[in-house]
Amino acid sequence: MSDVPTIEIHDLHKSYGKTPVLRGCSMTVQRGEVVVVCGPSGSGKSTLIKCINGLEPYQSGSIQVEGIEVGAKATDLPRLRSRIGMVFQHFELYPHMSVLDNVALAQIYVLRRSRTEAYERAQQLLARVGLEDKSDSMPVDLSGGQQQRVAIARALALDPQAILFDEPTSALDPEMIHEVLQVMDQLASDGMTMVVVSHEMGFARRVADRVIFMDAGKIVEDAASEDFFSTPRTPRAAEFLSKILTH
């Protein structure tokens, strides 16, 4: 399996009704790569990564996750999704469950782990994101940064092959962004395959192998991180960079 890319997207088209959102996107993510996807709002970044785990259907083109076509009728989507974690902009912790239950739920009902094993693993992961003392808290009692770290633990609980991050820090106060990025830095250095929609250019510079720049539903630039920041090839990317970096 090592020669099959973790994620391979080819000529992906998607529209909401008559409004095109993705207009022929192609990209590949190899095992262990960290790819940051950036671009102006409305450029299709979030839609693109939601297509990867089948949360958004697409009209044409292909997405393969470990060689399996996401959009194929025969594909067992729940199984595929259990191999790809996802972290959302607004955390989306289950508000009626404790932090520990949030992290244990899918382990029990998707991976069929025993309760003991699931709760043990959940506790370990909470420790890994620095929240071992919060396992009995309810999500509402945590700060945004803490909630997002729980959400990362929840994604990790399935031992995924890759994790998709949909603007994981854009709903956070500046001082909380740091604690979430620290966890993500750690994940990256542990070798996790990550696709991160983000405007955190510091994070992109530090840990991304590649940066993908999207505009109006197209991938305009797909470059190694250092090349993207030093010499963006397209004027659109250069303009975006200058705005976001001086801001």
Add this chain to the structure above:
Amino acid sequence: MPEVIVQNLPFLLQGLWTTIDLSLWSTLGGTALGILLATIRFVRVPVLGTLCMLFIEFIRGTPLLVVLLITYFALPALFGYKTTAYSAALLGFVLFIGAYLAEDFRAGLRSVRPSLIQAGLATGLNRWQVLRFIIAPQAVRSVIPPVFNQYIRLIKFTSVASIIGVTDLTGAALLVNARQFYPITILTTIALTYFVLCYVLSLIGRALYAHYAVKM
């Protein structure tokens, strides 16, 4: 306590018990029916979903007394079975309150935000598991106030059963009144009794909501 009430206390208490008994079973049956109808509509089962919608609209557009007359006279005649006033009333109340509860439950299911459903799906849970572990528990908590409102309405509705001959609290009171004619005393007494029943239920609903409501 007024003499007419004391004299007829065992009879009236029996009527009260019938009211409580009828309310309780109608509540249970109606809740089960409501959850079933709401789920079928929420997951949009083809054909069956439309049938449920038609049933709910039919009940909502029909007076309660007419529903009871249907379950007492029309259905037994149509399907050739024997019924009692009590059974017919119970069936009528279950159908009636079930239809209203279905809409409350469905509103609760729909109040869970779609991104939370996506989060559940993203972890590999299937649609039923998301419904069971993520949507339903939150929906149940959020609909406690409207659902208890229906339960309270139901207690009061049970008095209509007296018209098809059930000796519930109202039925018993009407019989006592027919014999001895103390309308003010008798009707005040049963009105207060209904009030106490409803108020207790309302307090229970409030306490449950205070305890279980999901804080966001």
